[in-house]
Amino acid sequence: MTATTKNLPESAAKPGATPxxxxxxxxxxxxxxxxxxxxxxxxxxxxxxxxxxAPAISAFVVIALILMAIFAxxxxxxxxxxxxxxxRLKPSSDMYLLGTDAFGRDILSRIIYGARVxxxxxxxxxxxxxxxxxxxxxxxxxxxxxxxILMRVMDGLMAIPSVLLAIAVVAVSxxxxxxxxxxxxxxxxxxxxxxxxxVVLSAxxxxxxxAAISLGSSLPRILRRHLVPNTIAPLIVQGTYICAxxxxxxxxxxxxxxxxxxxxxxxxxxxSEGRMYFQLKPSLIYWPGLVLSACVxxxxxxxxxxRDMLDPKMKQRGGH
Amino acid sequence: xxxxxxKRILAVIPVMGxxxxxxxxxxxxxxxxxxxIIAGDMATPEQLAKIRAALGLNEPLLTQFFxxxxxxxxxxxxxxxxxxxxxxTLIGQRLEPTLSLAIMTxxxxxxxxxPLGVLAAWKHQSWVDNLVxxxxxxxxxxxxxxxxxxxxxxxxxxxxxxxxxxYRSWTQGFWPFLQRAILPAxxxxxxxxxxxxxxxxxxxxxxxxxxxxxxxxxxGLGEIIxxxxxxxxxxxxxxxxxIGTGFALLIxxxxxxxxxxxxxxxxxLTVDAILARDYPVIQGLILTTSGVYVxxxxxxxxxxxALDPRIRY
Numbered sequence: 042m043t044a045t046t047k048n049l050p051e052s053a054a055k056p057g058a059t060p061x062x063x064x065x066x067x068x069x070x071x072x073x074x075x076x077x078x079x080x081x082x083x084x085x086x087x088x089x090x091x092x093x094x095a096p097a098i099s100a101f102v103v104i105a106l107i108l109m110a111i112f113a114x115x116x117x118x119x120x121x122x123x124x125x126x127x128x129r130l131k132p133s134s135d136m137y138l139l140g141t142d143a144f145g146r147d148i149l150s151r152i153i154y155g156a157r158v159x160x161x162x163x164x165x166x167x168x169x170x171x172x173x174x175x176x177x178x179x180x181x182x183x184x185x186x187x188x189x190i191l192m193r194v195m196d197g198l199m200a201i202p203s204v205l206l207a208i209a210v211v212a213v214s215x216x217x218x219x220x221x222x223x224x225x226x227x228x229x230x231x232x233x234x235x236x237x238x239x240v241v242l243s244a245x246x247x248x249x250x251x252a253a254i255s256l257g258s259s260l261p262r263i264l265r266r267h268l269v270p271n272t273i274a275p276l277i278v279q280g281t282y283i284c285a286x287x288x289x290x291x292x293x294x295x296x297x298x299x300x301x302x303x304x305x306x307x308x309x310x311x312x313s314e315g316r317m318y319f320q321l322k323p324s325l326i327y328w329p330g331l332v333l334s335a336c337v338x339x340x341x342x343x344x345x346x347x348r349d350m351l352d353p354k355m356k357q358r359g360g361h
Numbered sequence: 362x363x364x365x366x367x368k369r370i371l372a373v374i375p376v377m378g379x380x381x382x383x384x385x386x387x388x389x390x391x392x393x394x395x396x397x398i399i400a401g402d403m404a405t406p407e408q409l410a411k412i413r414a415a416l417g418l419n420e421p422l423l424t425q426f427f428x429x430x431x432x433x434x435x436x437x438x439x440x441x442x443x444x445x446x447x448x449x450t451l452i453g454q455r456l457e458p459t460l461s462l463a464i465m466t467x468x469x470x471x472x473x474x475x476p477l478g479v480l481a482a483w484k485h486q487s488w489v490d491n492l493v494x495x496x497x498x499x500x501x502x503x504x505x506x507x508x509x510x511x512x513x514x515x516x517x518x519x520x521x522x523x524x525x526x527x528y529r530s531w532t533q534g535f536w537p538f539l540q541r542a543i544l545p546a547x548x549x550x551x552x553x554x555x556x557x558x559x560x561x562x563x564x565x566x567x568x569x570x571x572x573x574x575x576x577x578x579x580x581g582l583g584e585i586i587x588x589x590x591x592x593x594x595x596x597x598x599x600x601x602x603x604i605g606t607g608f609a610l611l612i613x614x615x616x617x618x619x620x621x622x623x624x625x626x627x628x629x630l631t632v633d634a635i636l637a638r639d640y641p642v643i644q645g646l647i648l649t650t651s652g653v654y655v656x657x658x659x660x661x662x663x664x665x666x667a668l669d670p671r672i673r674y
Contacts (some may be wrong), residue, residue, distance in 0.1 A: 197379020200651040204613035205631065209643050212635050213388050213398055289504055293617055298505050299635050311504065316621075320525070323514055332505035338502035 086163040096346040102339035106332075110156035119147035121154040121306050132322075139328050142311070143318055152329050158218070158307035159288045159336060165222040166287035167280040170229040174270065177230070178237025179264050182245065188238070195231035203228035204293055211299045221294065221301060225287045236279050237272050244271045274351040281344030285337045292333055308333040369662055373655055380651045381433065384644050388416075394529075399442060399640050412442065428580055438645035443637050448645035451630060457529050459615055459626035461538070465546040466611065470553035471604065476598075477554070478561025479588055482569060493558060500555025505614045509548040509621035516544060526623040545622045549614045553607055560603040564596035573596075597668050605661040612650050 109116060117137070125145035133140050139148040181188045198206070203225075210224035244250060252269050258266075294300040295309025303310050306327040315325030387548065388395045394413040397404065397423050404412075432439070438448035473538075481493035517525040524541055531538035569592055577587045619628030627646065634642035 132568055193375045194379050196376045197383060199609070200376050200380055200655050201383070201647055202609045202612040202650055202654065205647050205650060208616075208631065209384070209387055209636050211646055212638060212640070212643055213395075242617070285502070289502075292504055293506070293613070296504075296617065297620060297632050299632075317509060319513075320518065323510065324519075326507070326510050328503065330510070334499075334503040334507060337504075338498065341498060341502050 085209075097340055099339035099342040099346070102335055103343060106156050106336055106339075109153055110160045112155045113157060114281060117147075117150035117153045119150040121146060121150040122304065123147075133324075140322070140324060142314060142325060148311070148325065148328060150294040151311050152308065152332055153334075155306045155308040155311060155329065156336075158301060158305060159309075159333070160289060161218060162221055162225065162291045163284040163340065166225045166229060166320070167284040169226045170233050170283055171223060171280055172232025172275055173226070174230045175237055175269075175276065178272075179241055180306040181234060182238045182241025182268075183260070183264075191234065192238075195234055198228065199231045201228065204290060207294060208292055208299050209292060216294075216299065216301050218301065221291060224294075225290045229283050229287065232283065233276070233279060236275055240272045240275060241268050244268055275338060277351060278344055278348040281340060281347055285340040285344065287335070288337055288340065308336075366663060368658065373659055376655055377652060380648065380655075381430055381533045382426075384647050385429060385480040387400075388640055388644075389422060395640075399638050415440075415442070433648065438648065439641035441634075441639050441642050443639050448642050449569060451647060452627065455625060455627045455630045457626075458624050459619070459628060461531060462542060462545055462549065462618070462624065462626065463611060463615060464541055466549040466553060467604070469546050470557055471481070474554040474557035475561050475593075475600070476486060478558040479565060481558065481562040482565035483584070483588055485566065489518055490562075493562070497555040497559045503551070505548060505551065505617045506621050508551045509545070509618060512544050512548055513621070526621070528622075528624040528626075541622075541624075545618050545624060548621065549611065549618045552610050552614060556603055556607045557600065558608065561593075561596070562599050564599040565592055568592045568596045570654065595669070598665055601661050601664070601668065605658040608654055608657050612654070653659060 123146060125141070127145065129141065129145045131137055131141045131145075137147050137149070139152070142148055142151070177191060181191045206228045207221075207224040210227060211220060214224070216218040228312055244267070250263065253263050253267055290349050291300060291307065292309035293313070295307050296313045298313060300313075301307055303314060311329040312326050312333075315322070317328070318325055388398070395416070396409045396418055399412055399416075400408050417428060418500060422429070436449065438452070440447050441451060444451075477493050481490040484490050513525055516523050523544055527541050529537040529541050565588075574592060578584075579593050582591075615626065616628035616631050618624070619626045620632055623629075627650075630642065631646050633639070634646065
């Protein structure tokens with residue numbers, strides 16, 4: 042049997058065992074689902090989404106945040122780095138809508154600019170982890186020996202708590218946008234590899250793949266024409282969840298002081314700087330915290346929406 | 362069965378091997394001189410030489426790995442570059458706060474999350490279900506530190522029921538310990554509750570559709586007995602699995618929570634080690650936490666057959 046419980050998706054083959062579920066899966070294997078339960082699965086991610094408005098609201102929030110990041114210089118009322126010592130820790134006013142921080146910098150402007158770091162990292166991690174994970178998963182699904190080795194490596198990576206792993210990478214490589222993307226990507230890769238692998242394992246049993254093999258299609262052709270298209274829908278969903286989790290991890294790293302320097306504002310490092318003055322001015326933490334939470338929530342809900350729209354079957358593969 | 366147990370236990374070795382190789386290579390494969398990375402920009406050549414010698418950086422890579430893994434297997438995780446204290450001693454000193462926090466959180470999370478999940482599945486598609494699932498999505502999305510500060514604001518600053526931060530060992534009395542540990546535990550439990558409640562609900566929903574549940578109800582058993590004795594038992598394996606895999610989230614959360622509440626545990630040790638670039642300590646912490654994670658999941662894996670006799674190997 043396989044090495045850690047993270048492996049449960051494979052060990053679903055255990056006779057009589059409840060088919061396993063991935064770490065954060067709330068979905069239930071569709072194979073074992075009664076019609077009534079299947080209907081419910083459709084809503085397994087909960088009430089927020091059940092209101093029809095949730096996808097629209099979350100899409101709106103995400104688009105608004107993207108626009109905010111792109112047009113930060115136009116939207117920000119102040120220079121996010123300009124320190125005005127006379128205006129330290131001021132409350133909200135017409136001049137500073139959300140007040141100022143301990144250096145007299147405008148919090149609203151810092152939050153607006155902070156969207157750049159968070160969204161770049163969220164998107165960057167999602168893309169890089171798919172770029173690395175997709176080929177590894179495809180090969181793993183096709184070559185038994187490689188699969189055995191690769192899966193042990195993935196088990197090992199998954200055994201390291203993601204924040205610690207990211208912290209260690211940042212500690213040796215220094216904190217820059219790229220090193221953060223790499224650091225946060227490494228723990229996400231196993232999730233992609235496993236997902237792609239499971240898609241390949243089930244798809245290669247299909248008749249059309251068998252037909253392609255008997256017709257003498259080359260492996261690259263089979264992968265490209267028949268297997269990769271199967272992975273696209275689940276990867277879009279998984280990519281969205283990875284984006285949300287990467288934004289959270291970046292904020293945690295920044296909060297711990299292992300993130301990007303405060304000369305580039307990020308929601309995490311605004312909160313980190315606000316910690317010292319929390320008792321004096323809690324809004325230093327609440328405002329960036331609120332925007333951060335709203336962003337992660339919106340991206341997560343978008344992932345749920347995408348999952349339902351793209352392929353109801355994919356729940357069995359353990360999306361989120 | 363014993364053969365499976367043995368096989369499962371042996372499977373821990375490659376996993377920990379990968380963790381060890383990763384931790385080892387991380388510093389060595391990073392572009393630049395590892396000694397310079399550790400020492401920072403202000404290091405003198407003497408300091409660099411000292412660090413090189415301490416880490417054995419002058420040897421070939423393979424020799425370094427085997428001599429390092431040899432000492433690790435003997436239980437020696439090296440010494441801190443800052444304080445010169447053995448890493449195992451450092452970890453030992455900081456273990457108690459983290460361990461008590463983790464245990465309290467795990468208990469709290471299970472006690473809160475399982476009934477919530479059961480309730481949501483039972484009252485499926487009702488407002489209770491909606492509420493539980495919405496809270497669960499929130500739990501995943503709101504960062505641990507934001508939850509921590511909100512709790513501090515409400516219970517420590519506004520209501521003044523509890524201290525803002527700090528830690529007291531339970532050996533100094535249970536009440537002072539509980540007073541300081543309760544907010545961190547609730548904070549840390551937030552993600553864990555979200556995870557477990559969601560899984561409990563999903564797992565229970567599949568079970569509740571089964572014939573034997575209808576039979577149980579038909580023969581007049583009370584709902585509580587049907588839900589907890591009949592349904593929950595059969596739904597237990599995925600729930601237990603998620604408790605095990607969620608442990609990795611718990612560790613990540615510990616680092617943050619201890620920083621918010623100023624608890625001198627392993628999480629704080631980690632943060633201090635990063636800020637000081639104390640690489641042996643970071644290395645030791647990763648090895649230890651991954652080891653604990655693998656061990657917990659091993660125990661959970663092995664307990665499946667006890668929970669569900671249908672699972673035989």
